[in-house]
Amino acid sequence: MSSFNNFQNMLDQQVGSLPKRSWPAPDNPKKQQRPIPASSLRVQGAAWATAGGGMAATLNGAYRIFRNFRGFKYI
Known part of the structure; x- marks a missing residue:
């Protein structure tokens, strides 16, 4: 028996076996791509400029x- 199986058995004894969860099925599998409105780019421009300035300063x-x-020099 490998050490991983021993570890897994120890976890199962201490925690108990947890139920397996699956991801929920998406309601709309094909989302429509909408263009980004220009007004949101204008609003976010100041934030991008500030972040870029901070990055440049760093x-x-x-x-x-x-x-x-x-x-x-080396001591």
Whole structure:
């Protein structure tokens, strides 16, 4: 008997065997693709710009930190 089966048996004894669940069947299997309205893009543009600015600032800070590490010599 493999160690996985031993572990599985131990779990079954402690937890008990759980019922198997299946995913519910989708109500509408073929969703229609709707275009994204332009108004939502205008609203989300400020959030994307802010996130991009924050990412650029973070990467710039990491670049400067690692560039300063080059000045250290081995002790």
